[in-house]
Amino acid sequence: MARLGARLLVRDLTQLATPAAGPVPRRGVALAAVEVIDDAFVLCVGEHIELVGRMRDLPAIDGDVEELDGRGLCAVPGLVDCHMHPAWGGDRVDEFSLRAAGGSYEELHASGGGILSTVRATRALGAEALHARVARHAGWLLAHGTTTWEGKSGYGLDRETELESLRAVRDAGGSPTWLGAHSVPPEHDDADAYLDFALSEVLPEAARLAVAADVFLERGAFDATQARRYLEACRDAGLALRLHGDQFTESGAIPLAVDLGARSVDHLEATGDAGVRALAASDVVGVLLPASALFLDRPMPPGRALADAGAPIALATDFNPGSAFTTSLPLVCSLACTQLHLSPEEALSAVTVNAAHVLELAGDRGRIAPGLRADLTLLDAPDWRYLAYHLAGDVVAAVVRGGSLVVRR
C-alpha cells in the first residue's frame, strides 16, 4: 500500500491505453472506445491517479517523487478478473489427462470426479493450507497483470469450508462471492435438501463475508427453480447476484438473471439467438470465459454476436482446477480476439472497466484517469495491443497497484 501522499511518476511510456470515460457499461454503450496516448506519463499520489497526459505536458513536480522508467512499455489499467475460483485443494491433472484421451467434462462430473473430487480435496486441506493456496493463486494473478479479482467459494459446500473460503479470498485481497450452489455434496439427498441446509446454516454468515452470490444453473447441478430460490434468498440477505448459465445447455439462466436483476450471467457457450437478444435488451453483463471453452474443447461463447447486439460483455479466466487452469487474462484477451472475434479494444474494455462494473467497482477502477485507483499493468511491448497479440508471452513487465510497484520483471 502506498504511503499517504507518496508519489510515483510513471514516465516516458511508449503508449497508454484506457477505456474512454463514459457511463459504466449499459445497453448500447460501445465497448470499443479506447483512448490511446503516445509518449505518456501517469502521476500517482498515494493510492490514486493524480494526472495523466503526454510527456510534453508533464508539469514540474516539486519534492520527493519516485520515478518508474516506462520506456519500451505500454500502460493499460490494472486488469480485473471478475470470474474466478481460487479456493480449492488438490488438482485435476489426472482428469485433464483422461479428458485428453476422450472423456467429456460432464461424464467425469457424473462419475464422481469433476467438482466433487475437488470438494473432497478442499475439505481435507484445513484452514491454513486453504489460505495459503488462495494467496498463491493471487500471486499468479498479479504476475499476469490482474490487480482486482473476484474469488468464489464453492469447493467446500459445508459450512466451515465455505466460510473459510470466503475469508481466504477476502484476506488475499479478492472480492468474495458465495458460490454456495456449485454442486450437491454427497451428504445431502438432493439439491433441494442441500439448499435447505445452505440457506439456513451458511447464508447468514456468508452474507456478512461475501459481496455476491452465484449458482451453477445446469443439468446435473441446479435447475431454474432451485436457482431462483437460492438467488432470491441471497438477494434478500443483501448479496449481489451472479449466475453460471448456458455452459452446456440453455436452462433458463438468462431470463432468470434478467428477472432478478443479476449483475451478470457467465459462460454462455450454449446461448442461442434469443438469449443474445434478451441479454442485449437488459442491463445484465454477459461474462465470457473462452479459456474454459478451450480447456474443455467446447464451443466458444457467441462473443461477436453479443457485442454486435449491444450486450454489455466482460471477459474472465474462470480459473479453477477442472475446466480452466489458468490465471492469465492476457491469454483470455488473445482468445477473445482469435476465437470470439472481438477487437483488442473490446477485449481491453471487457477485462477492465466492464469487469469492474460486474464487481460494482467501476466507480474507482477499470480505467486510467485522475481520481481513480492507481492500478496499472505495464506491458513489455511497442503497442498496447500486444496484450492480446503476444500469445502466452511474458508480456507483463510490471504492475502498479494502489500506487505501489508490486511486480517488476
Next chain:
Amino acid sequence: MARLGARLLVRDLTQLATPAAGPVPRRGVALAAVEVIDDAFVLCVGEHIELVGRMRDLPAIDGDVEELDGRGLCAVPGLVDCHMHPAWGGDRVDEFSLRAAGGSYEELHASGGGILSTVRATRALGAEALHARVARHAGWLLAHGTTTWEGKSGYGLDRETELESLRAVRDAGGSPTWLGAHSVPPEHDDADAYLDFALSEVLPEAARLAVAADVFLERGAFDATQARRYLEACRDAGLALRLHGDQFTESGAIPLAVDLGARSVDHLEATGDAGVRALAASDVVGVLLPASALFLDRPMPPGRALADAGAPIALATDFNPGSAFTTSLPLVCSLACTQLHLSPEEALSAVTVNAAHVLELAGDRGRIAPGLRADLTLLDAPDWRYLAYHLAGDVVAAVVRGGSLVVRR
C-alpha cells in the same frame, strides 16, 4: 557453457519425466512411452548428464559440486522447438486486429499484407538489428523452457537478408533452416523467376550456413512442381528437407515429402485420411503447429488420427509475427492435449525427442539419460503434466542448458 568437468547436481526433484529410451521415432514407435521417476536427481558433468536416478540411490560425490534444490520442481528434457521463424522486423499487430474483425489470413496475404509486409520490414532492419531481434526471441524461447530450436529465414527473400537471417540464427544458438521459398518477393515476375534467382544466387552460400531447407507449398506460394525443383536443388547441395504443407489446402506436400525423403512435413491442418495413411506409412515426421491454427482460428491438424495411425509426430510453436506470435511450447502442449487430444505423454515426446529427431539432433538430446546433453527444464509443479495442464502458467521455474543454470525465476 559449463566448465569442462564442472558438476551440477539437481537434487530432490519431485518428479523427473523423460521419453523412454528406444530407437528414434519411426513408423510404429509409440509416442506415449514416458518414464517417470519420483524423488529424483540428475548429476551433470560438464555439458552432459552423468547419472540419473532416485535420491535414495544417489552415490556419495567427492569434490566440488554445485547443487540445485529441486524440491517442488519437476524435470523434463529441455524443450526442442523444431519449427520457428525468429528472423523478422516490424510486427503484424495491425493485421491481428483486422483479422479479429473478420479478415482471413489468405485475404490479408493476397492484399499485400501478410508475409510480404514482414519482408519489407525485415529488409529495412539492417544486420545489427536483425541479429538483436533473433537474440531477443531466443531469450523468450529460453524463458519458456526451450533449449534447442530451429530458426528459419524466409522474411528476407533477397540474398543479403536471407544469408544474414541464417547467420543471426546460428549466432543465437539455433539450427538454421533456409526457407528460401517462403513467398515470391515483388521484384520477381513469378515463382519460377524467383526460384531461378534463389537457387543460383542464394543457395550456394545458404547451403554453407544452413542445416536444412524449407518451402511453403500452398496456393498463392509455391506449387508442387516448384517445391520439388527447390527441394531437389537444396538436397543436392547437402541440406536436409522440410516442407510447409497442407496448411490451407492439400496440395501434394505429403507425397512429395515421402518421395524426397524429407525430415518432416509441417502444418497439416488440411490433411485428410489419405494423407494420414501416407504419412503413417513413411518415416517423415508430421510437425503439428496448433498455436498457428488457434491464432488464425483455423481447423486443428488431425493429431489424434496421426498418432492412432502410428505416424511419428512432433509439435512446435511456428513462432512468427503473422500467424503464431508465441514462443511457448508449454502452451503448445496445452493445445495438444485440449485441441488435438494427445496425451501429456505424447505431447512431451513430441516437443523433445521427436522434435530433436526432426532436427537430426536426437543422438544427443531430447531425453534425460546419461551421456546426453544436460538440457533440463524444471517445472514449478507437483506433477510433470502441469507442463500441459497449467495453461499459460508461469510453469518454467528454471532451465539448465549444457550443464549450466541459465534461467531461474
